[in-house]
Amino acid sequence: MPVLLLLVGLPLVGALVVGILPKKRPELVFPVSLGASTASLAVALYVLWEFEAGTPALQFIEDLRFSTILDMGWRVGVDGISLFMVVLTAILFPISIAASRSVTDRVKTYMILMLVLEAGVLGVFVALDLLLFFAFFEIVLVPMFMLIRLWGSDNRRYASMKFVLFTAAGSAFLLASIIGLAVMTGAQIGTLASFDIRNVLAIQLSGTAQLLLFLGFAIAFAIKVPLFPFHTWLADAHTEAPTAGSVILAGVLLKMGTYGLLRFNLTLFPEAAVRMAPYLAILGVIGIVYGAAVAIVQPDVKRLIAYSSVSHMGFIVLGMFAFTTQSLQGSVFQMISHGLTTGALFLLVGMIYDRTHTRKIADYGGLATVMPVYAGLFLFAAFASAGLPGLSGFVGEFTILVGSYLSFPVMAIVAGSGVILAAIYLLWAYERVFTGATNPKIEGLKDLDFRELAIMAPLVVLIIGIGVYPKPVMDRVEPSVELILDRIESATTYQVPLVGRSSAVVDIEYGEFDVHEGGEG
């Protein structure tokens, strides 16, 4: 059974059904949309369940070639990294759709766009064909643009335009690089081009070609992440987008950038990656400190969270280019965690925005007295985002920092200051919005209702769940990460630090004292 086709296809089918629903039955739009995305989630969970841990091999492969001469087609599959991106996406979409109850204007179009968006993002994460990847990567752009443009708040024109221009500029580089790479691959295997990533992996590239292609891919993905200094579209887009748009944007769209870096830049161009690693890592660290510092003084809650995303995504890039098994695992984990925590924060901001139609911190004050349950959940999400141990954010950032220190000690130390800054921007915002005397303007607001609690519940459970017991995730991510590192090691002179790696782990026996020799000091 083509499981992944089902995964990507179900939201599209849903979109189609929503499209042909009779005008007289508007009440069906919401359940059909939610049903379609939930069905896709069910497939994703099936994939998660059936996924074989402990191997870097691609699984659930589907290979249907459309064109021999161009060697392109429906080629999909998942490994330990894309697996969790798929699951994260499949979880956040039904939640976002459920959180879109306050959308009353052109609901049908809205839902169609959401479902097409879901299919696009899922496609990005499962594609093993470069052209297919690019197609999905671009498909995502259109519904996101429309969501911001049509359902955004005051400054939506500017924000949506900026979003498109930035991303499309990156796409140009991406397309050029992909075609260039496919043609070169084709030349080596005797076709006009080849977009099959397995063929691409097998070819030899000259140093210059690697570097140019690396940069082409890197620019496209860096804009998406967004990496400093390409981040300025993000604050506007996040802020102006409707709630579901912000959740999806921060939760999964940004991950398309880091996922792309991992899947293409690190895997396909190891030599160039090693050469460029320090520069990208530095940009990551700048993003961590800069994003967090700028977040502190934002007067708008959504802008604050947007800049905090720049900071958190910086951690992911740092870990990625530190090239240690710990830092890479941490990066992938942080991609999942950031999707959950920032998704939760944006959902919560959306819930209060529905009530008050303001995002200005100064318009609040003493909200915890009026909405205690809401306040508790917000504080939970804030601490999760600030990397409190026991919650998911800590596992990612801690592993990234410990791992990155092995390669870039100074950068890791500077990045560590992000934990202080995160505490400042989140707790200061919390203080101004929730504590003190209640602002008369927000008196009498209703606390969260059952639907809103049900929307938050899965995120809370997951944030705690993978924070306390991250092992099932790590076990599936590790082999894929090790494979990337193996490729880098075999293609370059770079040696992955042995510290803490399976061959070097000091054996610890429990229950008795036994003296261990050495270590690697």
Add this chain to the structure above:
Amino acid sequence: MTDFLWLLVALPLAGAALNLILGKRIGEPRSGWFGFGLIAISFVIGFGASLGFFAGTSNPQTIYLFSWIPAVGADAAILWDPLSALLTMIVTGVGALIHLYSIGYMHGDDRYPRFFAFLNLFIASMMILVLASNFAVMFVGWELVGLSSYLLISFWFTKPEAAAAGKKAFVVNRIGDWGFLVALMLIFMTFGTFDFRTIFENAPAMFGVGAGTITAITLLLFVGAAGKSAQIPLYVWLPDAMEGPTPVSALIHAATMVTAGVFMMARSAVLFELAPVSAGVVAVVGTLTALLAAVIAVAQTDIKRVLAYSTISQLGYMVLGIGVGAYAAGVFHLTTHAMFKALLFLGAGSVIHALANQQDMRKMGALRKAMPITFITMAAAWLAISGMFPFSGFWSKDEVLAAAFARGGAWLILYVIGLGVALITAFYMTRLFAMTFLGSSRWDEGVTPHESPRTMTVPLVVLGLGTVFLGLFNTPARHAFEHFLEPAFSGVEQVEGLSIGLISTLAVVAVIVAIVGIIIGLRRYNTEVLPDETGAFWRRALAAFGVDDLYGRFLVAPGKAVADWWASVVDPKVVDGAVHGIAKGAIGGGERARAVQSGQVRWYAAVVAIGAVALVVFLLVLGGGF
């Protein structure tokens, strides 16, 4: 019994979750008794599991629970040795009394169940910290303790001061945590693991005394400890933490939480032994903190602030103990301090309660008759902290000072300062005691003080007994306490003992110092009219020498200015401007196009077209490649 140790974390955690979710249904006072009961059971479990150490029949052991972060080899596991056993008993024992006391103290509060949820969470966090078998899990407890203290300090969040104090505590602690975090990175790189036993067993073989790596690790650990245990320069959060519900959260910040840093350094004793430079820094900072805080305490008028600064000062003694290598003595002072400081805070709370939330000592006085139980128990605590023979504080403080003396040389300076601090301590504690219980009554009109209810006085009496007798477990003649802890400090050389004669001499000197301080204090404050305290010294000391202002002016304000500048100038003008400029140059007339509202799709097409051009260039450049 050790099979059940995981319950020490699980029970309080379950209590926290239940009280948080179902608290309203459980209601007052049942949620309080429920929270108390869980901690009492935890104490019984901890005590039972410690029996083997008392008898000397058990060896330290590690109990594996589950693999936490496999990537860095961090397991959720318990290290059960006399040190963790001792801290377990302190945390759950004192913790249970706090819960009991709060049942009465928090009566009538709107969010009564929530308070017990936070208290339970605090105990769970402390237990994770104390029981951890590796640095990574210890850091988990460390941070969660920070969270619980944030929640407790800002419990009455409608008061802006309380909300700000909670945030300040968390942020200042996180500055220390940064140091701890960097220490963890360095530890992992050096040892490839976070496991205590692996590290401590390998370190002496891998590194000589004075090795740079270990010096760096220990100094960074101390930065973390300085945050939690309120040492210079990170102590500023603790006085503000008194905004928490009186005095229960204050007590947490006095008796248990703040000892985390001391505990962490004692746990890492093997590393500090290899780093004499770090140990010296620790000792000096500890001594200076003890001195500074004692001087500030002299001029405070708020009873809780006196106790807050006295806590900082006493923590300085413990840190000095670690610095001079008298780990057991430092931990012993931690133990006695937990007793008498808990007692002082609960006593102060009882007084505040009786005077309708009056915290200003100038409006107290002559409470001796109205509150006999509070008076007598507070008297014991006053004498203990003043270092009076034979109360507990005398024995433990003396151990620390004797250890400094025994090191000789330049360490004698620390001994002398430490002795001076003892004099100041005796003086300001006498001031507190006399202004509260003796002299004339200066109560606000209409206030009729009364003794507190039984749930509040029973903990006072229990702690009073501990305050009086605990010291006798570790006299110079019979170091029962040190023997108990010995297995936890195996591989660490304790400071050589002094001869009994010399010890007795030091003890006599210490008692004389205490008596002098007490006499000066009584003559000055056991009077009908309080002395005038408005001179320059009193004003400056009352304002804590303006350290908070200095931090505000030279750290916070410039930091915020930079962030403001980045946010309002650099980001929109420089970064965004550059990108706009590039886009404008590349596309040509991009600004004009943006004004054309319907042009987006065309623009999108244009950008993709540029991609195609780029592609051609690309292929030409790479032409030689294939």
